[in-house]
Amino acid sequence: MKKANTIPAVRPVIPVSDRLGDTKEYYFSTKLREIAALRAAGKDILNLGIGSPDLPPAPEVVAALTESARSEDAHGYQPYVGRPELRTAFSSWYARYFGVTLDPDTELLPLMGSKEGIMHISMAFLNPGDEVLVPNPGYPTYRSATELAGGVVRSYDLSAASDWLPDLEVLESAGLDRVKIMWINYPHMPTGATAPPDFFPRLVDFARRNGILLVNDNPYAFILTDSVQSLLSVPGAREVALELSSLSKAQNMAGWRVGVLAGAEEYLQTVLRFKSNMDSGMFLPVQRAAAVALGLGEDWYTKLNETYRRRQQVAFRIMDTLGCTYDRQQVGLFVWAKCAGSTDGYGTCDRALYDHDVFLTPGGIFGSAGEQYVRISLCSTEAELLQALDRLAVSAASDDSQPESRHSW
Numbered sequence: 588m589k590k591a592n593t594i595p596a597v598r599p600v601i602p603v604s605d606r607l608g609d610t611k612e613y614y615f616s617t618k619l620r621e622i623a624a625l626r627a628a629g630k631d632i633l634n635l636g637i638g639s640p641d642l643p644p645a646p647e648v649v650a651a652l653t654e655s656a657r658s659e660d661a662h663g664y665q666p667y668v669g670r671p672e673l674r675t676a677f678s679s680w681y682a683r684y685f686g687v688t689l690d691p692d693t694e695l696l697p698l699m700g701s702k703e704g705i706m707h708i709s710m711a712f713l714n715p716g717d718e719v720l721v722p723n724p725g726y727p728t729y730r731s732a733t734e735l736a737g738g739v740v741r742s743y744d745l746s747a748a749s750d751w752l753p754d755l756e757v758l759e760s761a762g763l764d765r766v767k768i769m770w771i772n773y774p775h776m777p778t779g780a781t782a783p784p785d786f787f788p789r790l791v792d793f794a795r796r797n798g799i800l801l802v803n804d805n806p807y808a809f810i811l812t813d814s815v816q817s818l819l820s821v822p823g824a825r826e827v828a829l830e831l832s833s834l835s836k837a838q839n840m841a842g843w844r845v846g847v848l849a850g851a852e853e854y855l856q857t858v859l860r861f862k863s864n865m866d867s868g869m870f871l872p873v874q875r876a877a878a879v880a881l882g883l884g885e886d887w888y889t890k891l892n893e894t895y896r897r898r899q900q901v902a903f904r905i906m907d908t909l910g911c912t913y914d915r916q917q918v919g920l921f922v923w924a925k926c927a928g929s930t931d932g933y934g935t936c937d938r939a940l941y942d943h944d945v946f947l948t949p950g951g952i953f954g955s956a957g958e959q960y961v962r963i964s965l966c967s968t969e970a971e972l973l974q975a976l977d978r979l980a981v982s983a984a985s986d987d988s989q990p991e992s993r994h995s996w
């Protein structure tokens with residue numbers, strides 16, 4: 588019999604950089620591989636994990652992309668600072684929805700998603716040993732970008748008791764001499780908390796007094812919120828503040844990779860010194876179509892939120908089934924809830940995945956303050972969410988014929 592052609596595994600002899608340090612592959616990068624393997628083995632896994640909108644962009648956005656892609660002159664390198672029509676569209680969008688005036692020539696730098704902006708800002712401003720205030724719980728990329736850039740993470744704890752807002756007095760009393768950057772993210776992922784009206788002015792004042800670059804990562808601005816807020820609307824903010832926005836979530840364009848960095852020209856020029864050495868501009872049809880998406884009217888966001896509101900209600904029921912507690916006022920693309928008693932989120936998510944074929948995100952991946960929590964993404968249809976509810980409810984019901992399959996959440 589002929590032997591199968593097997594390629595021997597390579598034993599790497601080249602050492603990795605010190606810079607990579609303890610940085611691990613991104614959680615969802617490994618977890619989605621595991622889910623693909625489970626599916627390949629015949630498991631019908633419902634993925635309620637990642638915040639990648641399942642709904643399509645507006646039809647006119649897709650039409651603009653395809654129309655532009657047909658033109659012969661659409662395929663070359665594009666300006667490092669984005670096309671003027673995209674920067675103008677971002678400027679009009681900021682004026683219309685956030686009430687903030689930004690010069691399209693100097694105060695807006697289009698990005699390939701806000702995630703790359705987090706890395707660019709870290710690389711552009713951090714020296715080895717500089718400290719960075721990172722929310723716990725919070726988006727894991729703030730931590731990894733800081734570490735990759737040689738900075739030192741100083742995580743600041745957020746809790747339900749303080750509405751997931753940092754205690755600025757505690758931070759100040761601990762000393763901030765070495766702190767160079769503070770990451771904030773309101774509406775906050777994963778907790779769905781919003782910043783009250785007086786909070787951004789307080790933060791700007793805090794950053795000015797302590798010489799800290801304050802960056803608001805704002806991809807969830809429109810989702811399930813009544814008020815759309817920008818940190819840059821605070822008078823004097825531009826001296827110390829930057830803001831990242833994205834078309835990934837509210838325009839259903841996560842795979843397109845379009846975002847923007849907004850702020851003072853001097854800061855953006857610094858970021859450009861790094862960024863222009865990393866990429867060579869965004870595909871022109873993507874930029875043209877993104878400009879169309881930025882021109883969508885309020886009805887687009889209203890309709891989107893009607894869908895998310897219905898899904899949120901089902902996600903709340905799933906959390907009830909799991910015995911978790913949550914704030915019904917939370918906003919954004921997820922539902923965040925606390926497990927009962929001392930139950931830990933990892934255990935709950937493992938049981939949901941391995942016993943019920945439902946993938947939920949354990950809150951601990953967002954930091955130690957999230958360990959008792961679970962996150963459900965609203966990026967699945969209502970029918971899928973209801974199916975997940977059915978599957979998870981089975982374990983809560985008593986079934987004497989199969990005691991081994993029974994557990995309380």
Ligand SMILES: Cc1ncc(COP(=O)(O)O)c(C=O)c1O
Nearest residue numbers: 700701702726776804833835846
């Ligand atoms: C808080 C936060 N910031 C940034 C991002 C990245 O968004 P983008 O697709 O614009 O890179 C995400 C994505 O999930 C996020 O949750």
